[in-house]
Amino acid sequence: MAIHEGLQLLFYFGLLIALIPILGNYMAKVLSDQTTWLSPVIGPLEKGIYRLTGIDPQASMSWKTYSGSLLLFNGLGILTVFGLQIGQSWLPLNPEHVQVNIWVALNTAVSFVTNTNWQAYAGEAEMSYLTQMLGLNTQNFLSAATGLCVFAALTRGLAAQQKKELGNFWRDLVRSVLYILLPLAIVLAVALVSQGVVQSMAPYETLTTLEGAQQIIPKGPAASQIAIKQLGTNGGGFFGVNSAHPLENPTPLSNFLQMLSLLLIPAALCWTYGKMVGSIKQGTVLLYVMFIVLFASLAVALWFEYQPNPALGITQNWEGKETRFGIMNSVLWANNTTAASNGSVNAMHDSFNPLSGMVLLLNILFGEVIFGGVGAGLYGMLMFVIITVFITGLMVGRTPEYLGKKLEAFEIRLAALAVVLPSAFILIFSAVAVLTPSGLAGISNAGPHGLSEILYAFSSQANNNGSAFGGLTASSPFYTLLGSIAMLAGRFGVILPALAIAGHMATKKSTPASAGTFPTDGFLFASVLIGVIVIVGALTFFPVLTLGPIAEHLLMLNGKVF
């Protein structure tokens, strides 16, 4: 790695860390229903929406009502996106007359509503401008806002003192979109357009290249969608190859901005969390945990990507990478996007060396809690926190308490469910895929690499990441259907337990800390939390990872590649 790459790495993380408290404090104000400096502009719009929809923003909801509203809203979202795709032939703004089949449409609808943004489709070939804007791009905002709602409700539940209500879902939703996601997306979209990202409603252009061949240049309202795809940890690209496409990510600066926005909200939410539970340290400790794991995985991935590949006799692995970004920026992006449940790519993960590929896979298998999705990463992390507090509480001889509240069988049951449910779907569906002809039909590479492709596909969907390893033909009914189920389970199988825990914890009394209380904001707790996350992930998937990337790595050392 060159010196300028190292400096860029430092600058990147330095800037990110500097932005965390600023955005974190701002989001805490938004989610605690306080006025912000944007209120004079957005306030009237917010009130207008409440009046128009007849929402009473003051009506606080129990966890069941909150969950019900959330499910209703997301259910309608799936129906809308599905309907838009099926009907796009008859709807306006389809200059290229593109069409999509019903399986891919279902998978895409679920994918965008669950903030997964797994792409079984290729945007320029299957989605009309209307579908992209009204369906996909709208869900980019709404799915991220849904994550923020669950985060806010859980945080309020943990901080509340003997209350029954968690807040109002509709108000949280409206405020998340208006105050957080829209302003950030507008700023980023303008910045991206300045770098040459396309934003146009015109039909595709046909050009003659220098070599004399004909090439179709796809266009569309890309910049507006890419901004929120990064900020909302959605990751679904406007074009098929995502941010590797020159019209989606043309320059090193556009690359830098997209990488920054990719981690921005999930990182700042840790600060917001600390602010909202009344102790910044409770939030920053989670941030440390995330950064430590992120840096460790980044270091391993960089190490293996800069290693020579003895089988191919090359010194550095450039396969599947864009020369305008280089290896460091490709690995940094890949590591961030898998850690942060984003899923956008600027290089092909399929082409990474086996063990750096495994690091990306592990980032996802850890449950998308290292930054993770907007809101989703933190509420997922809090499920791990509950398990960790339980184990450490027992080990210090005290009924486990988090933020002064006792954890009981109810919380443990739901947190354990939320932690293992996505893993269960990954294992079962991957096993089904290798056992059935329709599953095996999808893989394009032989041996251990084929197994990694399948495992990656289901991990990415069940943990709502959305990035693709590549190589797998994921548009068959088999993969689209199982994928849809995995995405739904991975999203709502965590959201519902999180909200139930929020509702249950809200009713509890908080105990003042004493010498016997184990502090959950220190280094020791952070280490144990990291241990729990890594061990749960590693123990569950060690056997299959051995047969996939590890076997491939050992074979590569023996000169055999797939």
Next chain:
Amino acid sequence: MTTSQIFNVTILRRAALDACFKFDPRQQVRNPVMLVVTLGALLTTGTVFTHLFTGESIQFEVHIALWLWFTSYFGNLAEAFAEGRGKAQADSLKKTRSDAQAKVIKDGQTVIISAAELHKGDTVICEANDMIPGDGEVIEGIASVDESAITGESAPVIRESGGDRSAVTGGTRVISDRILIRITAEPGESFLDQMIHLVEGAQRQKTPNEIALNILLITLTLVFLLAVVTLKAFTGYSESVTNLAQSDVTLPVLIALLVCLIPTTIGGLLSAIGISGMDRLLQKNVLATSGRAVEAAGDIDVLLLDKTGTITHGNRMASGFICAPGIPEKQLAYAAALSSLADETPEGRSIVSLATEQYGIDIKKSDTYTFIPFQAETRMSGVDEKGTSTRKGAADSIFAHIEKQGGRISETLKKQVKEVAHRGSTPLVVSQNQQILGVIELKDTVKAGIKERFMQLRSMGIRTIMITGDNPLTAAAIATEAGVDDFMAEATPEDKLKRIRSEQEKGHMVAMVGDGTNDAPALAQADVGVAMNSGTQAAREAGNMVDLDSNPTKLIEVVEIGKQLLMTRGALTTFSIANDVAKYFAILPALFGGIYATGTPTGPLSQLNIMGLASPQSAILSAVIFNALIIVCLIPLALQGIPYRPMKAESILKRNLLIYGVGGLIAPFIGIKAIDLALNTLGIF
């Protein structure tokens, strides 16, 4: 308790047999982790039998099956052993509950009936050498009682009517004198019966933390079940890609892997930990009504203690008379003795005897006296005789009483009262009509070593609050001497209750130690109420623990046991999970050895055999054997609990993580390698 007591041969023999009966499906279902092991053992045994028919080799499968049965058996053994120790105690208790005779007073006549026919409210007489036939309260007389049957303490204790030492327990023996007892428990519900039920563990209910842990263990078991079942598919894929003719991944091997991964160490020892906790408590001579209360004790952060009898020795004795200006000593002494004539408390008696000793005053009871008993509201007692009313009581209540009648209180007197209080003694003021005669000084001594015990509580994160009926000055002096964090002076029973409620409102977990009847509401309200065995029956019934030694700082031990229970569970869970890493490294290379092999019998994945285990079979078998033996090795730890020392929570965690987490990571690598070497040396594989 010593190690030799843990491994009592008789109990061990009985447990070895009882453990066999625990294969009963109804019992197995209660412990899902071990149920999986038993089912695995059954399936493997089934494989052995099918191999007998098909003529395939069975040597490896027989070994696996055998060790799986052992694993399950060892879990049963741990539980049976813990129960066995309780049963042994129950048996010795049952012996004391022989068919004692009771001398019941009915219509003024003494009738001898069997103790089993006694009912609540009956009055019985017990004389020297009589067995007390049932739980009750002494209503008349004083006697020394041998309570060794329940406390194990051979020195006799005094039981007397009135005051806070009135409760007697069925099955104990009167050594001298004669007492009248009112029976307070129906047959079959007595203290001794409760104790027998508890130690037998018949109705042991899972505690809240145990339930939560069980959920976590079941979840882990399910995850590993999924990981192992799907592994068959993944290896199938890899084997077909390699064109392997025969799979190494057979049913017994998968079951072996599953059993090694699921948390059998904690699963097998979980109920033994709980049972032994109750058992250890009993060995400390504390009787808890439920495991829940013991667990709650570990969470206590506020402790309320009644001063008298807990912090101080409790036998406040009159030590001197201090006269008001112009009053002769003899007049004060006479009035003091007169006002205490009907006072049956130890304090009252001590006043009478001090007056007799120092001034030869001897007053006979006569019909002309109207005795005014002590009332919690007026906090006075005394005698009315021919227009003269003599009162004694707390300074402020007597002062109020005098002022109400238009009397005046001199500054000298107030100073005298203060001086007594400053000394940590209790001043009682004596008055006759509107005149104050002087002060009786009651001296009470703080128990030796109590300050250190409170220090220890503080380092456990427990705040101590002393409750006393004394005035604030006396209370402050004693509080300083005893080293409590806070005190409540002039507390009425309602005040105690209020204080507990307000602490609980603030989210604290409150323990209350008390012995008197007026402590009963507070004992019932507290999260952990420890009643002194020497106390009244009402107090014993209100609390959820009874300390047979009547030692108030026993709470330290109770807290320790509560904490040990949780710590042992947490530590063994961590140990169990940490073990899995080594087991993966033992078993996976054995399963994947042939995968992606080109030309050679072993493929690239055999490089994962970092322990250098001899053969795939010996590797798998070694892991299974290690997994089974570790349960046996940890039975003593489960029964004794891991040691608790009062330190900061972080230090405790660091220590336990190091021993059980890091230790749990390393130990199986060494253990499995050693077993593998042994198997090879013995030539088994």
